[in-house]
Amino acid sequence: MQRKRPLPPPQLLTERNLDRLGFFSVQTRLPVETAWESQFQVGGRSVHVHGEGTRGRPHGADTDLMLGVEQLFIAQGSPEDNWLHTTPNALREASLMTKNGRAFHRMREGLLRIWATGFIVREGWVDPLGRPIRFNAAFRLFEELRYWDQETPELPELLPDARLTWRPASGRGIRTPCAVKC
Numbered sequence: 345m346q347r348k349r350p351l352p353p354p355q356l357l358t359e360r361n362l363d364r365l366g367f368f369s370v371q372t373r374l375p376v377e378t379a380w381e382s383q384f385q386v387g388g389r390s391v392h393v394h395g396e397g398t399r400g401r402p403h404g405a406d407t408d409l410m411l412g413v414e415q416l417f418i419a420q421g422s423p424e425d426n427w428l429h430t431t432p433n434a435l436r437e438a439s440l441m442t443k444n445g446r447a448f449h450r451m452r453e454g455l456l457r458i459w460a461t462g463f464i465v466r467e468g469w470v471d472p473l474g475r476p477i478r479f480n481a482a483f484r485l486f487e488e489l490r491y492w493d494q495e496t497p498e499l500p501e502l503l504p505d506a507r508l509t510w511r512p513a514s515g516r517g518i519r520t521p522c523a524v525k526c
Contacts, residue, residue, distance in 0.1 A: 367395065367463060367485075368402045368410070376400050390468045397461030399453075405441065406454040410485075412439030413508065417518055426487070426515035429507050452493070455508070459486045485514055 379396045395401060402410075415438045417428045432448050441447040461484065468478040490507045510518070 367393070367461075368407045388469070392466040392468075394464040394466075395461055397457060399457040399460045402454070402458050402461055405439070405450055406458055408439040408441065409435070409451060409454045410458065412436075414518055417510070417515075422515065422519040424515075426510040426512060427507055428509070432491075452491070455486075455489055459484070459489050459508075461485070483513065486510060 377400065378398060379394070380401055381392065381394045383390065383392045385391070412435050413428060416430050416434060417423075419438075420428065432451060433443075435451060436443065436447050439451070441451065462482065463484070464480060464482045466478050466480045468476055471477050486508050488509045
């Protein structure tokens with residue numbers, strides 16, 4: 345009996361289409377929920393997104409942070425080791441945030457929220473024999489965060505040396521433009 349080749353992962357599941365998959369909520373304030381789901385159709389395929397985050401769902405300015413992180417990663421030549429070395433001020437500027445103490449607090453909380461969130465994306469379609477088939481991918485966007493801070497009377501202050509690393513597939517997704525419309 346001939347073995348069937350495994351199906352290749354669908355092109356829909358790339359980290360470059362976070363907005364399409366609804367990983368981040370556009371709302372600025374959300375109830376504290378540690379799990380959420382959404383389902384929708386894209387190009388005749390059903391997509392199911394399940395997110396879990398101990399710090400809640402990424403939302404509001406977290407989207408700006410992700411764009412800032414991506415811009416800085418690209419500006420540094422999209423390093424093959426997937427590490428981004430930056431300063432809080434550089435990330436604040438790349439994320440188009442105002443310069444004040446609250447911005448650094450929001451940045452730290454947002455980065456930790458993104459790091460603490462995992463996603464399961466299930467994409468399904470029907471094969472030529474009429475059987476439903478689903479592809480599942482479970483992942484996080486950041487693999488690791490490293491930063492220094494110090495307590496001040498007002499708020500914790502981020503110190504100049506901050507680093508984060510993308511998981512390998514996220515770094516590749518940024519280095520390689522989408523093969524399909526993202």
